[in-house]
Amino acid sequence: MPTSSQQSALAGLRVLDLSRVLAGPWASQLLGDLGADVVKVERPGAGDDTRAWGPPWLPDGKGEPTDESAYFLSANRNKRSITIDLSKPEGQQLVKQLAANADILIENFKVGGLQQYGLDYNSLAALNPRLIYCSITGFGQTGPYAARPGYDFLIQGMGGLMSLTGRPDGTEGDGPLKVGVALTDVMTGLYASVGVLAALTNREKTGSGQHIDLALLDVQIAALANQASNYLVGGVVPRRMGNAHPSIVPYQDFPTSDGYMIVAVGNDGQFSSFCNALGQREWALDERFATNPQRVTHRAELIALIRSVTATRTTDEWVDAMKAAGVPCGPINSLDKVFADPQVQARGVRVEISRPGMAAVPLVANPIRMSVSSIDYQRPPPALGEHTMEVLTNWLAMSEADIADLRMRKIV
Structure with missing residues (x-):
């Protein structure tokens, strides 16, 4: 928690999060940790796909499993959840109103997927020229693969990472391997956050927002670092070397x-x-x-x-x-030894956020340490639609009667 002398770096910024699974939610969680007000828009009755990606599940106050998956918890703290049916015109209008009051919008729909609802960048920029609109897809907004779906595992293979990961050919257990976490998604979320912050700085100079086009494939190739450079400079295709380094021994x-x-x-x-x-x-x-x-x-x-x-x-x-x-x-x-390590404990890498009626939510801390600005853990990952009334009241000044009407018509 921040001290009385600290202030969150992004306090006052509003983020409308239309993303799901990992890359987009990872970016919006980071912005939320830095103090932004993040509103996560989810499908009524279902929500983010990862809510169902369990076990394990978060236990309730009695130790019994709930329907909150550990996967969802990992990428959705410091957010408020609102449910909106985007297939209905009234739901689309609600998102337009929210976007008109937002600084940043993050989405990971397929290319053109939001255009049918009038929620694409050009449509929303006409309502809010200061909006920074970040699109995350597998292959980007342009190119021959633009319409194809892209998932982390697929991109680790197509982007070269798996060709570098695993035991060498001819050895026991040889063959390509993916990294043990969805690393391409995580890196894309980090690149998205950097792009958003750069666009915010540019908006201070110009007064205008812009569209950010992020592709998992582009990110994966960019993150090959020295291995990509080795190929481009030396012309030799790197090979799998297990845990060895191509340029340093031992x-x-x-x-x-x-x-x-x-x-x-x-x-x-x-x-x-x-x-x-x-x-x-x-x-x-x-x-x-x-x-x-x-x-x-x-x-x-x-x-x-x-x-x-x-x-x-x-x-x-x-x-x-x-x-x-x-x-x-x-x-x-x-991992049991990781979290028991005295250095890890001294750095406070594990944090817990309390939640009424539930067990405390154990999470991995944000690794950024700043001397003046704070990293906040104000909100646990939200229950589905937990903040619908609160957000519509805060952001749009809607009345309880209007919100009740939207609920009755299953718009929210």
Whole structure:
């Protein structure tokens, strides 16, 4: 919670969130953490698809499972939920009114999907020229794939990430693998947030909003970083290398007597310290291994030698030895060990938000730390339609009678 001397950086901004699943909700959650008023528009009776993506489910105050999935909880704190039937003209009109009062709109409908309702960028910009309208799709608003649906798993494959992830061909368990979380969606949400904040800065200069076109495929390729650059510069298609690094050795996992550890040697000085800690000082003087380019060339020989030594002691013993030697090293933690780690606990990475009649909602904290502005955890992920009356009253000044009429006609 913020202190009395702190203020949320985005306090006063209004975000209309028409997105669902992960990429869009991740972006709007981040804006909500930074203080924006985020209103999530959901389908009556069903809501965001991820509400049903369980188990596990959040328990109620008695420990019994509810219909709130852990997946939904991960991306929807600091939002208010309103249900609106977009298929009905009255529902479309409500969203237009909300957009007229919003600073930012985030949506992830298929290309052209909102145009039939008059909720596309051009239609809403005519009502609110200051509106920043962020569209998130699998392949973008243009190009031969624009009309195709795109999901994280599909994009990890098409965008090259899976070609780089997994064990090398010809080894046990070889073949491409996806990352263990929907990383492309998460990265797209982060890029969306950056784009929105840039558009806000531009609006301060020009007075006008704009349309942001974000594609999961574009984001995935952009996030290939050095691997994409290696291909563009060197012309060689990178291959799967398991946990090894294409340009740095040793930079991978190694077996210990009770598991595995990660060693991340970034320069020749660290390699010398690493050899000393292993009791193999002569390796640092060997011309095959003395410099990183030589270690890359003689990777197989060196890795075999290192493995024969690391397997003789436990992970904890090696981590302690490498820590004393100044060599980056650590265990491969399961999530129970992650959240039990003293560094993780000291940084407050786990937070809980109370919710009346329910168990407290455990969540992962926003990792941004600012010296002046606060990160707030004011609202737990909302129940479906929980804030319909509140939002229509706050944003549109509607009367209780008018809202009751909308409910009776199943518009909200």
